[in-house]
Amino acid sequence: MIAWVSELLDWYRQNRRALPWRDAPSPYRVWVSEVMLQQTQVTTVTPYFGRFLKRFPTVGDLARADLQDVLKAWEGLGYYSRARNLHRAATVVVRDLAGDIPGDVDALRRLPGIGRYTAAAIASIAFGQPHPVLDGNVARVCARFWCIARDLRGARVAQDVERRLAVAIADSDDPSSFNQAMMELGALVCRPREPACAECPLRSACAALVAGRTGDLPLRRKRPPVPHHRIAVGIVEHEGRVLIARRGEDQMLGGLWEFPGGKRETGERLEQTVRRELREEVNLDVRIVRRLCTIRHAYSHFRITLTAFLCTPAEAPAAARCDRPMAWVSWERLADYPFPKANHKVLQALDRQRRPLAPREAAAPRSAACSHRGTCPGLATGATPTLWTTAAEPTR
Numbered sequence: 001m002i003a004w005v006s007e008l009l010d011w012y013r014q015n016r017r018a019l020p021w022r023d024a025p026s027p028y029r030v031w032v033s034e035v036m037l038q039q040t041q042v043t044t045v046t047p048y049f050g051r052f053l054k055r056f057p058t059v060g061d062l063a064r065a066d067l068q069d070v071l072k073a074w075e076g077l078g079y080y081s082r083a084r085n086l087h088r089a090a091t092v093v094v095r096d097l098a099g100d101i102p103g104d105v106d107a108l109r110r111l112p113g114i115g116r117y118t119a120a121a122i123a124s125i126a127f128g129q130p131h132p133v134l135d136g137n138v139a140r141v142c143a144r145f146w147c148i149a150r151d152l153r154g155a156r157v158a159q160d161v162e163r164r165l166a167v168a169i170a171d172s173d174d175p176s177s178f179n180q181a182m183m184e185l186g187a188l189v190c191r192p193r194e195p196a197c198a199e200c201p202l203r204s205a206c207a208a209l210v211a212g213r214t215g216d217l218p219l220r221r222k223r224p225p226v227p228h229h230r231i232a233v234g235i236v237e238h239e240g241r242v243l244i245a246r247r248g249e250d251q252m253l254g255g256l257w258e259f260p261g262g263k264r265e266t267g268e269r270l271e272q273t274v275r276r277e278l279r280e281e282v283n284l285d286v287r288i289v290r291r292l293c294t295i296r297h298a299y300s301h302f303r304i305t306l307t308a309f310l311c312t313p314a315e316a317p318a319a320a321r322c323d324r325p326m327a328w329v330s331w332e333r334l335a336d337y338p339f340p341k342a343n344h345k346v347l348q349a350l351d352r353q354r355r356p357l358a359p360r361e362a363a364a365p366r367s368a369a370c371s372h373r374g375t376c377p378g379l380a381t382g383a384t385p386t387l388w389t390t391a392a393e394p395t396r
């Protein structure tokens, strides 16, 4: 075996972290963990992984689950297309492959959400096949170990590195451990800043260490400035229920629920934004009661400052219409719905203010006191008790 590969594997066997997906690494557990670990840190993923596997212990359980339940289990982990694709892929595995997750890289790549990297990770870690994985941690180790002063995101450079890794993994007697060792070395020792070269099993062969270039490799690309958007949302409350709408599946954060609202346009005051957005999104004219809170949130490619306004319908609430599912939900049942993190920050801010909103116990409409009673179609048809739960409320 190549000397540095042997030293790497010895180091890994002695130093690897005890992570839940490393216990009994079945294809399903490896698959779920690799999807969760995309763009997400191990410490963030660990509690999610445990809860997810408890909720959906097998690929069959995941395939049979309602997507809303899957998104709820994923809530807060971000990059929700991962959850939607995982769910879709599970249904394909059960429907077309008799529930067997394939070990072949090409078959894996035909499943929704599984790209080159994830396919190589599953095939190597769960099935012991010699396919190298080139994630961010591994790329950093390689750039330093082979002293590559070029951008590893370039296709030709990446192919060259993969060829070198393919030779190394083929020479190892344990492809699963080889890939995990490279990733672990990048996470624990060959860190982005200040690599711990004195503890590194590769130090005797590391070209960047010899050249004194560990500090400036890998080459870093200058990041463009991150756009900032000003957002206004309406918390439209009527008789103890608030209006929420579900985002379209093809949108960012698709399938999650939110308080309706949107981006401020040039020259608009935030109050104008929230009224315009509610008219456009849910066809509802509202009165603004007051400004509730302002939160900040950063996504991967932009950041937002979001202000929430407490509103009441200025017309019969039944006028609210939307081309996507929406629901009037009691405060207590909001927790049943998967929300994006920014909306959770709003709810936390409201909790800190002790939610000084209208009484929650008013489940029955007080029609006699309502200024819209003369024009309310729900009241005229006697349907007021049923109208608030007709939208797509999750059934549990």
Ligand code: SF4
Residues within 6 Å of the ligand: 141, 144, 145, 189, 190, 191, 195, 196, 197, 198, 200, 201, 202, 203, 206, 207, 208, 209, 214
């Ligand atoms: S010797 Fe240092 S720079 Fe080289 S691979 Fe190890 S930690 Fe990274």
